[in-house]
Amino acid sequence: MSKLFEPLTLRGVTIRNRTMVAPMCMYEAKDGLANDFHLVHLGRYALGGWGLVMMEASAVEQRGRITHGDVGIWSDDHIEPLRRIASFLKAQGAVAGIQLGHAGRKASVQRPYEGDGPLGSAQLAKGELPWEVVGPGTTPFDEGWITPHALAVSELQDIKQSFCDAVLRAQAAGFDVIELHAAHGYLLHSFLSPLTNKREDKYGGDRDDRFRFPLEVAAAMRNLWPSDLPMFVRVSATDWVDGGIQVDDTVEFAKALREIGIDLMDCSTGGLTPRAQVPLSFGFQVPFAESVKREANIPTSAVGLITDPQLAEQIITEGKADMIAVAREALANPNWALNALSALNEGGNSEFDGWPRAYKIWLAKRERALQSIANA
Ligand code: FNR
Secondary structure, three states, rough: OOOOOOOEEEEEEEEEEEEEEEOOOOOEOOEOOOOOOHHHHHHHHHOOOOEEEEEEEEEEOOHHOOOOOEEOOOHHHHHHHHHHHHHHHHHHOEEEEEEEEOHHHHHOEOOOOOOEEEEOOHHOOOOOOOOOOOOOOOOOOOOOOOOOOOOOHHHHHHHHHHHHHHHHHHOOOOOOEEEEOOOOHHHHHHHHOOOOOOOOOOOOOOOHHHHHHHHHHHHHHHHHOOOOOOOEEEEOOOOOOOOOHHHHHHHHHHHHHOOOOOOOOEEEEEOOOOOOOOOOOOOOOOHHHHHHHHOOOOEEEEOOOOOOOOOOOOOOOOOOOOEEEOOHHHHHHHOOOHHHHHOOOOOOOOOOOOOOOOHHHHOOOHHHHHHHHHOO
């Protein structure tokens, strides 16, 4: 029996298998409102047998968008289109998750398909103007990027409140899981890392002080989110730069998160600085999920170039992570989970387990037709 396809129960939620579609910003929203594109894009994964489908990073305040096309959750108007998506995902047997984020000093940039970096003349001509970006201090992400406004303590409280309001909206929209985005150089990651947090107040300095704001946010969210529903945190387990976050720091952060009731650490890496050198290989971030799981004693998910079902199976079997998150491979192959189920089951999947019930007899007929042509 495949371990990848064993259910996982976290609090009151049972996920049908260990596969998760990683959060992926599509930059296709207008005014932060999710639309039919998001419904169909994510709906394919629910039909494709994935266990958990994570809605892309959704901005808890307008300044916290990466681009003008980000999905948002900063107003009650955002709830209804999100509710439609969560409801479809759940009706198809998937668990519906949503990542809640704030882009911090990496906000106010072009959509990736327009360019890489601050808004240019083409966007300004369409009336897509830059906005104030915020961070722990005033150092921009890169040369030519907007200089952030250094957040005062009272402003941190306002941002924490925005995360809390977003939690209640995610609940109203019917999601089963929320994931706090504390990775990839966005606002909370920039508080965690010594490379970007040079504050001299209680929110900067030594490790505990750098952890303080992200932990305050996570604890306030966990308090509001229903106790029978799980909450994940996504981190960059290393900055891949000397003097930045190392896995030991992430283990300590995970221990503190476990204490406040976080259910799973989604272990990514990098994104803080363009100077990072990332050694790519299949499953290259798995060792981080493994260390955090073992040393902080908390469930983890592994992500990053996990494309082969056998590799995914091995990670779960060897106890290195509890879930496998997949991003780009899922774009290429929305039925990856169902195909993995066939590949990992000896004798295939002749009953078409997991496929939508409306497809099953047609898939069986297709099999027989193909077989009869092959035999002719
Ligand atoms: C991403 N990624 C990402 N991560 C995140 O935490 N929140 C997000 O909204 C996004 N957005 C996003 C958009 C797109 C188009 C891609 C390709 C990626 C990162 C993603 O979740 C994942 O960690 C990486 O892509 C590595 O996994 P894969 O692609 O190798 O499976």
